[in-house]
Amino acid sequence: MSVLFVFLSATLATLGVSTVLRRRPPREAVPLALRGGLAVMFLVTGVSHFAGLRDDLVAMVPPVLPHPELLVTVTGVLELAGAIGLLLPRTAAWAAGGLGLLMVAMFPANVYAATAGLTLAGEPATALLPRAAMQLLYIAAAVAVVVTHRRQAVLGDRLGQLITGLPRAYGPAATMREVPGAGIVLVSRLRLRSVWQVPGFLLASLRLRRALRHAPGALWLDLAAQPLTATFWTWSGWTDEEAMRRYTRSALHAHVMRTYRPRLRESGFRSLPAAQAPTTWSEVRGMLDARTPRASER
Numbered sequence: 001m002s003v004l005f006v007f008l009s010a011t012l013a014t015l016g017v018s019t020v021l022r023r024r025p026p027r028e029a030v031p032l033a034l035r036g037g038l039a040v041m042f043l044v045t046g047v048s049h050f051a052g053l054r055d056d057l058v059a060m061v062p063p064v065l066p067h068p069e070l071l072v073t074v075t076g077v078l079e080l081a082g083a084i085g086l087l088l089p090r091t092a093a094w095a096a097g098g099l100g101l102l103m104v105a106m107f108p109a110n111v112y113a114a115t116a117g118l119t120l121a122g123e124p125a126t127a128l129l130p131r132a133a134m135q136l137l138y139i140a141a142a143v144a145v146v147v148t149h150r151r152q153a154v155l156g157d158r159l160g161q162l163i164t165g166l167p168r169a170y171g172p173a174a175t176m177r178e179v180p181g182a183g184i185v186l187v188s189r190l191r192l193r194s195v196w197q198v199p200g201f202l203l204a205s206l207r208l209r210r211a212l213r214h215a216p217g218a219l220w221l222d223l224a225a226q227p228l229t230a231t232f233w234t235w236s237g238w239t240d241e242e243a244m245r246r247y248t249r250s251a252l253h254a255h256v257m258r259t260y261r262p263r264l265r266e267s268g269f270r271s272l273p274a275a276q277a278p279t280t281w282s283e284v285r286g287m288l289d290a291r292t293p294r295a296s297e298r
Helices: 002-021 026-048 054-060 068-086 089-115 128-155 195-212 241-248 251-263 281-289
Strands: 184-192 218-226 231-238 264-273
Touching: 002 026, 002 128, 026 068, 026 089, 026 128, 054 068, 054 089, 068 089, 089 128, 184 195, 184 241, 184 251, 184 281, 195 218, 195 231, 195 251, 231 241, 231 281, 251 264, 264 281
Parallel strands: none
Antiparallel strands: 184 231, 184 264, 218 231
16 A cells, blocks of 8 residues: 555645646646656655565565566566656656556566465555556556657657658659659648558558559659658649649549548648759658648648
């Protein structure tokens, strides 16, 4: 029960500091408070793997598992690392997710301690039912941190910024692609509200990519995605603006956009003469990131 007291005390203290002294709104204060509570709790339990309760924790390791002292050492290091990770917004989601999985993995030790009549610091181990309830509380707090901080974690991760591109698809007018300065170029960025919508939107994008191969006036299309940020990019060439508009107004394109418009967090489009077209994905991204999306695009 002492661990529960540490978690609740640290959570309430962080919540008080956030709302009263820092004047944060509840939407920001509660996730921060959970981070603080979990961080302090795992700091305390992590230290106990090396001092104070080490012998009791070694005894808690189920007999079927080998090298109990090594397991206690490794889990202690992981708890301390997770506690530190919770303190940084950019790593909070990863730390909370890892600690949540660690709690699930260590739960058999809690079951063994409760059913085998072991002691912790000279006191009988907490009964199984209240121990399970406390574990669910801690795991729920870790999940809440993951949910509220996942966007910061993904956007702050280099993996989240990687672009995966498909081979260029050529349209019927592809023979004109070598003519310098000919035609018009369209670049776009579509950012979905959730990564769970990425597979469906990818399939829809592939249908549009196939349709472009037969669209009059289409020169070529490059399609790329940043899956971890649920962002898709297109970069296409056309003989003229009318050809581009015919394609974007086609039944298939209109259907896809109508279906996914409510699921978009934001979108951005830009057309320009081929002579001013970007030459790399970095230029495409910079060109659109520099533009502030309109309210209707958010």
